[in-house]
Amino acid sequence: MADDRNNLLSDIVEEVKMCRRDLHQNPATCFEEVYASDLIARKLTEWGIPFERGWAKTGIVATIEGQSTTSGKRIAFRGDMDALDILEDSGVPHASRIAGKMHACGHDGHTSILLGTARYLHHTRNFNGTVHLFFQPAEEGGGGAYKMVEEGLFDRYPVDSVYAIHNWPYAPRGMVGIKGGPIMASSDEFFITITGKGGHAAMPNQCIDPLVIAAEAVLAIQTIITRNIDPLQPAVISVTNFQAGTGASNIIANDAKLIGTVRTFHNDIRAQIEKRIDDILRGLTTAHGATYTYSYERNYEPTINDPATAATCTHIAQTLFGAGRVMTEFPASMGAEDFGAMLMQKPGCYAIFGQGEPDTPDSPHNYGLHHPKYDFNDAIIPDVIRYFTAITEKQLKI
Numbered sequence: 001m002a003d004d005r006n007n008l009l010s011d012i013v014e015e016v017k018m019c020r021r022d023l024h025q026n027p028a029t030c031f032e033e034v035y036a037s038d039l040i041a042r043k044l045t046e047w048g049i050p051f052e053r054g055w056a057k058t059g060i061v062a063t064i065e066g067q068s069t070t071s072g073k074r075i076a077f078r079g080d081m082d083a084l085d086i087l088e089d090s091g092v093p094h095a096s097r098i099a100g101k102m103h104a105c106g107h108d109g110h111t112s113i114l115l116g117t118a119r120y121l122h123h124t125r126n127f128n129g130t131v132h133l134f135f136q137p138a139e140e141g142g143g144g145a146y147k148m149v150e151e152g153l154f155d156r157y158p159v160d161s162v163y164a165i166h167n168w169p170y171a172p173r174g175m176v177g178i179k180g181g182p183i184m185a186s187s188d189e190f191f192i193t194i195t196g197k198g199g200h201a202a203m204p205n206q207c208i209d210p211l212v213i214a215a216e217a218v219l220a221i222q223t224i225i226t227r228n229i230d231p232l233q234p235a236v237i238s239v240t241n242f243q244a245g246t247g248a249s250n251i252i253a254n255d256a257k258l259i260g261t262v263r264t265f266h267n268d269i270r271a272q273i274e275k276r277i278d279d280i281l282r283g284l285t286t287a288h289g290a291t292y293t294y295s296y297e298r299n300y301e302p303t304i305n306d307p308a309t310a311a312t313c314t315h316i317a318q319t320l321f322g323a324g325r326v327m328t329e330f331p332a333s334m335g336a337e338d339f340g341a342m343l344m345q346k347p348g349c350y351a352i353f354g355q356g357e358p359d360t361p362d363s364p365h366n367y368g369l370h371h372p373k374y375d376f377n378d379a380i381i382p383d384v385i386r387y388f389t390a391i392t393e394k395q396l397k398i
C-alpha cells in the first residue's frame with residue numbers, strides 16, 4: 001500500500017513539474033491568468049475531476065468527494081495562479097516567454113501542487129467528506145481571494161476550514177513553518193494632498209508652501225510608530241511617494257502629494273494609525289494655514305491562523321517530516337497575503353515551506369520572492385502534496 005502510494009506520488013510529481021514549468025513560461029497577472037486557467041481545466045478534465053470555472057474571472061473550484069461523504073465535512077486548499085510585472089533574469093531553461101511578466105513568487109508552483117493534490121486525492125479517495133480546491137487569480141495586489149469571497153465562494157462551498165502554503169526562499173528546503181495567530185501583515189495605503197498657496201519662490205511670505213508642511217508631515221507620521229504604538233506590536237508606516245512642483249526652481253507649488261503604506265497585524269493598530277495620521281495633518285495644516293485631503297484604504301487583512309487548526313497542522317507536519325523539520329517559532333512577515341480574506345471567514349492555516357538551497361549558493365531558489373533571478377524549487381512538490389493529503393485524511397477521517 002505504502003509502495004503503491006509512493007509510486008503514484010512520484011508519477012504525479014513528474015507531471016506536476018511539467019505543469020509548473022509550462023506555467024512558468026506562460027505567466028499572466030491580475031485576472032488575466034487565462035493560460036493557467038485553461039491548463040487547470042484541461043488537466044482536471046483529463047483526470048475526470050469536476051470543476052466550476054468563472055470564479056473571479058479566471059479562478060476555478062474543483063471538487064473531490066471521498067470514498068464516502070456521510071461525515072458532511074468539507075475542507076478546501078487554495079493555490080494562487082498569478083505572476084508579477086518583472087523582467088525575468090533567472091537564466092533557467094523554462095524562463096518566461098512573455099517579456100515583463102514573471103512567476104517570481106512561485107505561484108506557478110502553488111497552482112501545480114494543487115493540481116497534483118487533486119489528482120492524488122481523486123485517486124486515493126481515502127477520506128470521508130468533500131475537498132474543494134480553490135485556484136485563485138490576482139493574489140499580487142488584485143485581491144482575487146476577496147473577489148471570490150464576495151462572489152459567494154463560501155455560500156456555494158461551505159467548508160469547515162481552509163489551507164494554503166507559500167514557498168519560502170528564506171528558509172532551507174526541508175523546513176516547514178507553522179504557527180497559530182498572525183503570520184502575514186495587513187496591507188493598507190494612504191493618499192494625502194496638502195494644498196497651500198503657490199507663487200514666486202522669491203516671495204515665500206506671499207505663499208503657503210505645501211512642501212514644508214508635507215516634509216513636516218513625513219517626519220511627524222514616523223513618530224506614530226515610535227511614540228504612539230505599543231513597542232511590542234510590529235507596525236510599519238512608509239511614505240513612498242512625495243510629489244510637488246514642476247521642476248522649476250523659482251515656483252512654490254500649490255499642492256504636495258504623499259502616498260504610503262501601512263503594515264501591521266492588528267485591526268486596532270490599523271485604526272489607531274489611520275486616526276493619528278489625520279490628527280497630524282489637521283494640526284500641521286491648521287498651524288500653517290493650509291488645507292488637506294486624506295484617504296486611508298484598507299486593502300489586505302492580516303493573515304491570521306486559527307490556533308487550533310494550526311496546532312493540528314503542526315502535529316501533522318511533525319508526524320510526516322519529524323519534529324526537527326517543523327518551525328513553530330519564527331517571525332511573522334510584514335509582507336501581505338490575500339489568503340487573509342479567506343481566514344477572516346473560515347478557520348484555517350497558512351504554512352511556509354522552505355525552498356532555499358544553502359549548499360548551492362548561486363541557486364535561483366535562494367533568491368527572495370519577487371527577485372528577477374528567483375525560481376520556484378520543484379524539489380518541495382512531494383512534501384506539500386503529502387502535507388495536503390495528510391490534512392485531508394486527518395480532518396476528513398474515515
Ligand SMILES: [Zn+2]
Nearest residue numbers: 105140369370
Ligand atoms: Zn508575491
Ligand SMILES: [Zn+2]
Nearest residue numbers: 105106107166
Ligand atoms: Zn506569493
